[in-house]
Amino acid sequence: MQDTIIQLEGIGKSFKVAKRSAGLVQAAKALLVRDYNVVEALKDISFSIGKGEIVGYIGPNGAGKSTTIKVMSGILVPDEGSCQIMGYTPWTDRVTYVKNIGVVFGQRSQLWWDVPVIDSYELLKDIYKIPRQMYEDNLRMLSETLDLAEFIRTPVRQLSLGQRMRCEIAASLLHSPSLLFLDEPTIGLDAVSKLAVRQFIKTINKEQGVTVILTTHDMADIEALADRILMIGKGTLLYDGSLEQLRGRFGVQEKESLDEMIVQLYKEHQI
Amino acid sequence: MRLYFKYVSILFKSQLQYRASFWLLSFGQFLVPFTVFAGLYFMFERFGQLQGWTFFEAALCFGIIHMAFSLSECFARGFDAFSGLVRRGEFDRLLVRPRSTVLQVLGSQFEFTRVGRMLQSAIVLGWALYSLPVEWNTAKVTTLILMIVGGVFIFAGIYILMATLCFWTIQGLEIANILTDGGREMAQYPLNIYERWVKIFFTYVIPFGCVNYLPLLYILGKQDGNEWFYMLLPLAGILFLLPCLAIWHIGVRHYRSTGS
């Protein structure tokens, strides 16, 4: 058994969502009193992840994927349950904890839009207080494996989406985190960039032993990368195991697409 | 601190990418308070004086508060523009970084075009200082500097308060203008011309009076009472920042428990 790096126990989180209603009277009332719906985003989520794993975290939109990622990255404080990651509780030791993780939000950029990529990196170096030697080594390694050299001095706004995503991933690895969260890293990328990103994730996982947790809607990502799948729906954990096991359970042929299998699985759980 | 300068330099580079726009905007920023100051000038030209205050005394008042305002807009703009940051969901990004949120938000924006505004305030300030028959000594110069610093802190505090509000709602934030723009417009004239409730509010709640009107009395030799007291009043502006920061941290905690 590998060392566990992440241990989640009974994590639960609910949100109050203000009811929005049409009509002038209702709207006027809403100014004074708001009606709330309580939405349970996460219900009793428990799992543990070992060092060096690549875990695919899947589920339909609104199932609680990003809430879980937010809890694990220390952004959000859950209502109940405990979470130990590398000996830290993410939401209490935020500043010391986040030095050890890298986060990529696929839909948002952490790079400064108008300046060359390298300037953003220099700033990150100071934010994370990365020692010069380590920064240079990492930068060299990253720009070699991700082919950044040709556009590292170009302002971000002039980069293509694929180039930008490669820069984003590199940015979140400059401080040598041992845990990497990737939230939809391949969204909107063309085939070439997708393959490059996947290849890179594999490489850093193998060579640096970085544990990777990725959410995605692209089942091909999962197939190419993940040793293990966590599936979440309506805030509860529905499946935890390998892709092969899942295939076996459905008795599907290789031919049948993964997407269809997942749809079937969603249907089965009525989500 | 070094990190803050790093932020500043990267933002400077960004803004220089749009050079023409940068200069035009700086010039525009010069013009905005210029027309307001022209208004003040014309009013004095028409009426001669303002309840015992001469034009240059009022100009000093104007210069100090506008200087403080432009500095705060320059440095604390990140909080001023915070609603955009929250709406774009970029605050999450700041939370996964190992630095304090206050520093990161400060570093998220830096408005260099306010240099235009600053220049305008500096000219008014210089003109007023040159024309007023004040005998300058170390104490008075210190007070003057403290007044500007205190003003910057008050504006920054208000920006932080308003930014905190963004954790709950991003609607109706225009009301903040009462405190920032309103405070500025009001404090550019000596506080004694206003009604009691305005005086009380802007002395004890938002202490603009403490960084502008009251110490100005001391500088102009109009105060009655202890000189030291008037001299040290601008420190109230610095103290004002503390509760604002505390409230900010409550806001961050709220954000982290609701994630909205």
Place this chain on the structure above:
Amino acid sequence: MRAYVSVWKLRFINGMQYRAAAIAGALTQLFFGFVFIMIYMAFYSHSSGQPPMSLKEVITYVWLQQIFLSFIMLWFRDNEIFDLITSGNIAYELCRPIGVYPLWFAKLLAQRVTSAVLRSIPILIVVFFLPEPYRMAWPPDLPTLFLFVASLLLGLLVIVAVSMLIYISVFWTLSPTGSTLMISVAGEFFAGMIVPVPLMPDWLQKFTYALPFRWTVDFPFRVYSGHIPQTEALWGMIIQICWLCLLIGFGYASLRRALRQVVIQGG
């Protein structure tokens, strides 16, 4: 014509959603009104001689300014139009079977009217019930009120025509913020937003009278308080109409030129 009405309606409903913003805006404007009036009162309290405007007229002027702020602000930003121009998406707008100038005109007009409806009415009610000396005065008689409404609406059209020119200028400058800020600051000053025109020095007044800006603020507001007599007001409205035709004509022509350029460059 139906198309413009639809654009108009959509904008209106859209704007109505921002109630909290409207309340906040109304409160803010009330506060500013108070501050400005206090400043004027302080100036007037020791004035020697007869100022060209009475204090009561100035107070009315200040309130009108706060109430109709969205009618008279030169700078009322519509990012949609900017984005259209700077991103080159203007091509979509050209695909529609209606003229771009009237379309944008309707849009900008609707924006101001919506904002005014939401913000003005609460302030309008409040200011008539304020304690003296802050209370807003009624116009001297009914015809004056009609003249005021007519001149205010004409002024509104003038200001939309001016702001159209600002938008059109973006075709050439491509950067909305700098140049527009400068025009709006200068324009608002010459409209009498900072100091009422009669309180300006004589040399500046002459200059101001030669520009179109004062017809949007100074003129209707002084018609209201009777500071401008009724016959003079009627003549003024004719001048407003002249300016309006001139500005619209000029705007129309420059937009045509700008669009031709876009078509030639291919976006």
